[in-house]
Amino acid sequence: MLTQTLLRATLVGEDWILYLLIxxxxxxxxxxxxxxAFFASRGLPAVDALAADLCAGRIAPVREALARxxxxxxxxxxxxxxxxxxxxxxxxxxxxGGIVRERMRYERFLAFLGTLGNNAPFVGLLGTVLGIIRAxxxxxxxxxxxxxxxxxxxxxxxxxxxxATALGLFVAxxxxxxxxxxxxxxxxxxxxxxTLGHALVAQLSGSAEAAERPHAVPDARAGGA
Numbered sequence: 001m002l003t004q005t006l007l008r009a010t011l012v013g014e015d016w017i018l019y020l021l022i023x024x025x026x027x028x029x030x031x032x033x034x035x036x037a038f039f040a041s042r043g044l045p046a047v048d049a050l051a052a053d054l055c056a057g058r059i060a061p062v063r064e065a066l067a068r069x070x071x072x073x074x075x076x077x078x079x080x081x082x083x084x085x086x087x088x089x090x091x092x093x094x095x096x097g098g099i100v101r102e103r104m105r106y107e108r109f110l111a112f113l114g115t116l117g118n119n120a121p122f123v124g125l126l127g128t129v130l131g132i133i134r135a136x137x138x139x140x141x142x143x144x145x146x147x148x149x150x151x152x153x154x155x156x157x158x159x160x161x162x163x164a165t166a167l168g169l170f171v172a173x174x175x176x177x178x179x180x181x182x183x184x185x186x187x188x189x190x191x192x193x194x195t196l197g198h199a200l201v202a203q204l205s206g207s208a209e210a211a212e213r214p215h216a217v218p219d220a221r222a223g224g225a
Contacts, residue, residue, distance in 0.1 A: 014127035014128065014130045014131040014134075014160075014161055014163075014164045017123060017124070017126060017127030017130065017164050018127060018163070018164055018167060020123065021120065021123060021124060021127075021164070021167045021168055021171050022167075024116055024120065024123075024171055025170070025171045027112075028112070028113060028116055028171065028174065028175050028178075029174075031109045031112060031113060032113070032174070032178045034109070035108075035109060035110070035178075035182055038106070039106070039182065039185055039186075039189075041070065042069075042070045042071030042072070043071060044065075044066075044069050044071050044073040044074055044192065046065070047073065047192045047195060047196065050062050050065055050066075050196060050199075051195050051196055051199040052199075054196060054199035054200045054203055055199045055202060055203055056203075057203055057207070059081065059084075062077070062081070063078075063081060066078050066081075071189065072098075072099065072102040072103070072106065072189050072190070072193050073189065073192055073193045073196055075098060075102055076094075076095055076098035076099055076102060076193050076196075076197065077095075077193070077196050077197065077200065079094050079095075079098050080094050080095050080098070080197060080200055081200070084200070084204060087204065088201045088204040088205045091197075091200060091201055091204060092197070092201055095193070095194075095197035095200075095201075098193075099190060099193055099194070102193075103186070103190065106182075106186050106189065107186065110179060110182055110183070113175045113176075113178050113179040113182075114175075114176075114179045116171065116172065116175040117172045117173075117175035117176035117179055118172075118176075119172075120168045120169075120171040120172035120175065121165070121168045121169055121172050122168070123164075123168050124164045124165040124166070124167055124168015124169065124171075125164070125165055125168065126164075127161065127163075127164025127165070127167075127168070128161045128162055128164045128165045129161075130161070130164075131157060131158070131160055131161020131162075131164060132157065132158055132161050134157060134161075135154050135156075135157025135158055135160075135161065136154060136157075138157065139154050
């Protein structure tokens with residue numbers, strides 16, 4: 001009874017799997033374009049020059065360069081510069097927390113691409129299995145006079161069912177490439193943010209040590225007559 005019920009459910013074929021894969025493909029392309037626009041619009045040029053300015057203590061040009069930056073580097077470094085009077089330790093904590101917070105914005109929808117890239121081939125394989133089941137069922141229920149056409153019927157059904165597997169791979173490959181590319185891009189952004197943060201912390205630490213270092217006091221000796 002249960003087997004017959006499941007068999008009737010599988011005989012719907014692979015068409016709905018194909019429509020599902022097409023919908024997932026359109027959604028993944030939309031996400032790729034949205035993430036590409038998001039990443040590209042938040043770049044920060046001349047990071048090495050800004051790091052050199054921070055190490056040299058030239059804060060004003062850095063603030064000017066970061067004033068309109070919308071990316072992780074600008075948001076985190078502006079918060080770090082505002083916290084500079086509180087000392088290097090506070091700045092380090094603000095940088096670490098800012099990176100975690102901003103990273104969540106960059107990773108939005110990337111989990112969908114990763115999941116789709118890993119599982120779309122299995123969805124396509126499911127469609128192929130359903131198509132093969134229907135092909136053999138059609139052969140089993142064919143009229144006796146059509147028995148000579150049985151092999152051709154099965155092969156035609158299997159070839160149509162394999163389209164689902166091909167479509168699953170077609171959907172998965174761009175999603176995997178996009179996911180890996182955005183992850184590498186995000187890793188580079190985090191690295192640039194850490195570079196600027198370390199430069200600021202190093203400058204603050206040097207200034208603090210210089211302020212705490214005791215000044216040399218010359219010996220005052222009275223000259224003998």
